[in-house]
Amino acid sequence: MVDQCAQSGEDNRSPGIPAVRWDERPEGPVLVLLDQRRLPAEEVEVVCVDAPALVDAIRTLAVRGAPLLGIAGAYGVALAAARGFDVDEAAAALEGARPTAVNVAVGVRRALTAYRAAFAAGGEQRQAAEAAFAAARALHREDAGASARMAQHGLALLDELLPGSGYRVLTHCNTGALVSGGEGTAFAVVLEAHRAGRLRRLWVDETRPLLQGARLTAYEAAGNGMAYTLLTDNAAGSLFAAGEVDAVLIGADRIAADGSVANKVGSYPLAVLARYHHVPFVVVAPMTTVDPDTPDGASIEVEQRSGHEVTEITTPRVPVAGAGGGIPVAPLGTQAYNPAFDVTPPELVTAIVTEEGVVSPVTAEALAVLCDRSRQVTI
Template identity: 85%
Template sequence: MADQYARTGEDKRPHEIPAIRWEEPPEGPVLVLLDQTRLPAEEVELVCTDAPALVEAIRSLAVRGAPLLGIAGAYGVALAAARGYDVDDAANALAEARPTAVNLAVGVRRAQAAHRAALAKGGGAGQAAAAALAAARALHREDAEASARMAEHGLALLDELLPGGGHRILTHCNTGSLVSGGEGTAFAVALAAHRAGRLRRLWVDETRPLFQGARLTAYEAARNDMAHTLLTDNAAGSLFAAGEVDAVLIGADRIAADGSVANKVGSYPLAVLARYHHVPFIVVAPVTTVDPQTPDGASIEVEQRPAYEVTEVSVPQVPVTGAGGGVPVAPLGTQAYNPAFDVTPPELVTAIVTEEGVVSPVTAEGLAELCARSRRVTIG
């Protein structure tokens, strides 16, 4: 079950509006999400009391972004355990809620493994639930720490590739604090450049069909006083042609073993434009986004979203008349092609920035070494 309530206050900064948090009111534990479908018009929180409510929140994009989905999935397992529901059923439903974002299943299985381990050691239901919650909280903390390290590595790479500062960065979709336990992935790098006085302009793709750039990235950029300009996705080519882009920074929902990158649809065309115009195309993502079990880009399952997201436009606080809850912009019955993601081949990626360092050039061998190094650090 999920309930919503509005936040109060007009001048909170992003770090004061957590995208996700665990609470334990007298009536029982809940998972509280900032409902991203209501931004920027309203700051409304969605309160989930069970895993099915969280699954619906994930599918509706109330909570989204690869790192945050992993955190949400782990907390969802902990919520099921604490509320006395079947943990394995909840874990399976959560892991399958969105197929492309590998972090979701990683977070779910980590909390599920902690729950099972506690039971195997003879712990009761309460101890097992506490173990799942501890795993979720550890993942949340680790993601915040990873975000800070990605920002550091990413800024160093930008300064190496673009000496002199004054970076003009183009980004796609939303990769800030709304998708992370910290300040994000690609957006965190741009924010680090801004704080260092080296960001000249953040170009923000609107990101059709759901406008995550216009609604969410512009929202975060404005709250951080970053110089930013919004553009329609199909205006990016003219921006490159005018020489106004120094680098492209995007996140990732899954990185295959060969370095192919699945990210919000529209990322691949940017990579092609960047290659033609000799502009660095940089992917920023935690190591957990690299999936060694997915050998190449063709093996990545790309989520197909409902047609109404394309045939209708949803605008917060505007009356709706369409079947999907939006304003129709196409004739009734129009079919739509609506993949949530596209896949960029590794040869078009200048570098992949992670919390453990940078892979450039992007190769299967380089990624494998990075993942091995990450495991050694974790075990150590």
């Protein structure tokens, strides 16, 4: 059994390759991922045959985005079960792959719970593996449905906040179909506005250091025929000052019980700019991203990534020479500060949009009510 991801060689395929899919093959099931590290230069799939391979894909950002990481985590447990590996060991490794994104743990635990329940009910290994797979498939379907409902709630909120005109929306990082079982979170709202003829312009932050905005959001915006413009992260202030932003829409990797939001680093400065310029700052995320067990923003573990991501630039198909595999842009030995996320306090968030509805103003009490309602719907 190969303990790594194997590149499939199916590149230059037509657009619309799913971000994650389960594939049954003669040698056993595999989890197939659209390699987001290679976008937009080429659409290449990566085939994962076991949990360590998937953990590596998650850590190296071949697959990313909070909702999709939950789906991938659930499938990873199912994959370990189907191939006869140590399921508990696989679950523990997957759960720790991206510590800030709570969805990973949610997905892993859901599939693991189904796996254990099947054994407890007297099932054998095959039945338990099937139960884990069924749980992963259910989560995948539910996330697609949640995406559609978030898009509807989000557009209704924009219509309420910004009546009578088209929207100029600024977004950060990537929140579309590449991070979801459906059409995304914040990007799904933008897409809904675009289809309704109410999107004037999508402003796309490049999102340093790994350029998820430039590489991925622009890729999705172009694919959907949107009017969009790319900007460097540090140009956002001048855009606000010029009165060119009507709303900021971002996703989230974890929402604490008090409404604090962890999202891709650079989100917090946008919230500060939005507050100063009286622009709505809206977070769009599924209920799986809300973590009642994390009391506040200070309790959110922020992932610290390699300094090479800052001191070097990696571009698909470009020869590399740096110690981290990229093109050096700083002197050798330069130390770098590279948090993957920052935390925005609830008082800077205009609203949180979920599939179960909108929280505004954002308070611990309002979020708790929404969580209770969500649990009742699930039960």
